Amino acid sequence: MPAFALEPEQTAWCARLRTLAAQRLRPLADKGEPGRVNRPLVAELGRLGLISRLFDSGALALCLMRESLAYACTEAETALALQGLGAHPVHAHGTPAQRERWLPRVADGTAIAAFALSEPGAGSDAAALALRADGEQAEDAQGAGTQPDAALGGGPVAEADGPRRWRLTGEKCWISNAPEADFYTVFARTIPGAGARGVTAFLVPADRPGLTGTALEMLSPHPLGTLGLDAVPVTADDVLGETDRGFRVAMGTLNLFRPSVGAFAVGMAQAALDATLDHTRRRDAFGGKLMDLQTVAHQVAEMALRTDAARLMVYAAATAYDAAAPDVPRRAAMAKLLATETAQYVVDTAVQLHGARALRRGHLLEHLYREVRAPRIYEGASEVQRGIIAKELYATHAASLTPREAP
Known part of the structure; x- marks a missing residue:
């Protein structure tokens, strides 16, 4: 591990995490069914206290966890991250009752x-x-605002300005842990045609009537699926944050997790780099070792250079988030963009230097090659990250102009 902003205790903790991932989590991951939620693996993450640290620690600690776990067990890393992604809106914006439940x-x-x-x-x-x-007003009769709604567990529905209950109708897709999750943070449009405005976040338990789902088979065998919502009932008690301001909930969550997606990528890149160092040091080729070929040595150097650069940017973005810096969206986008693109390059180069053996089913690099592609798409594709970076740069530049310089 590099020394950037890390205390010896943090470095030692990362080493312990890699050991735990290899010894206790990797065996459980190997027993899991591809494309399904691995509940024994998630339970072990809970027993180790790693999931609770998602809510007790800052962005840098999250990045260190994801990088360390990814190095030894990508399945454990993904299971941890998905728990955090799905539950962070509840932690950050939930009511006491939602949080307690x-x-x-x-x-x-x-x-x-x-x-x-x-x-x-x-x-x-x-x-x-x-x-x-779709909002529903309580019926105006005999204090209709306190009538129980059986579909929602019999709790009272109070009247207020605007709807106090809704029916969710539509489809979600590419949803991690669907359709096996126990609850979903669902973002729905409460004001038609309002763009980023008029979106509300709802906490929707999986047993709500009208909620169905189908699993999808993907290149990398993560639990992923679609959700169908057919007039799924929710009330004000299910709202996360404020009505019509759910886009803030979504973006706040992504600003935290985008740098840590970069950390996941860095962990995979480091694993590929270390495997390549070992392979090229041992492999006989052209009367010497593979590492003796200048072209190979230069490729390995480039892999290391890019991996360390990505790691530094991830740590910088996480540190900015923990310090509540104003440029978090730009830094988060830069970290995710650089790290995921770097990991793709490093893993691909590692496969090339290993040759055909890296393509054999079960080889570490065959596994990483399938894992590394998706992070360049989810939580905002690379092209989206570039758009965010440019937007933030121009906004910062405009704000720095004097009245005479401004157009």
Whole structure:
């Protein structure tokens, strides 16, 4: 591990995490069914206290966890990250009742969380959400505002300005942990045609009537699926944050997790680099070792250079988040962009230097080659990150101009 901003205790903790991942988590991951939630693995993450650290620590600690776990067990890293992604809106914006019901179970690994933002027509363009939240006013009779709603567990529905209950209708897709999660953070449109405005975040338990899902088979065998919502009932008690301001909930969550996606990528890149160092040092070729060939040595040097550069940017973005710096969106986008693109390069180069053996099913690099592709797409594709970076740069530049310089 490099020494950037890391205390000896942090470096030692990362080493312990890599050991735990190899010895206790890797065997459970190997027993899992591809494309399904591995509940024993999630439960072990809970027993080790790693899930609770998602909520007790800052962004840098999250990045260190994801990088360290990814180095030895990408499945464990992904399971941890998905718990955090799905439950962070509850931790950051939930009511006391929501937090009390769900966060202890998420932390101990007995409840699976999911973040349901993407839709068939709104992937990278999250502001284009179409899933509807159709408001319903309570009937004006005999204090209708306190009538129980059996579909929601019999609790009272109070009247206020605007709807106090809704029906969610539409489809979500590319949702990690769907359709097996125990609850979903669902983002729905409460004001039609309002773009980023008019979106509300709802906490939707998986047993709500009208909620269905289907698993998807992907290149990398993560649990991923679609959700169908057919007039799924929710009330004001299910809202996360403020009504019509759910886009802030989504972006706040992504600003935290985007640098840590970069950390996941850095962990994979480091694993590929270390495997390449070992292989080229041992492999006989052209009367010597593979590492003696200048072209190979230069490729390995480039892999190391890019990996360390990506790591530094990830740590810098996480540190900025923990310090509540104003440029977090730009730094988070830069970290995710550089690290995921770097990991793709490093893993691909490692495969090339290993030759055909790296393509054999079960080889570490065959596994990493399938794992490394998706992070360049999810939580905002690389092209989206470039757009965020440019937007933030121009906004900062405009704000720095004097009145005479401004157009």
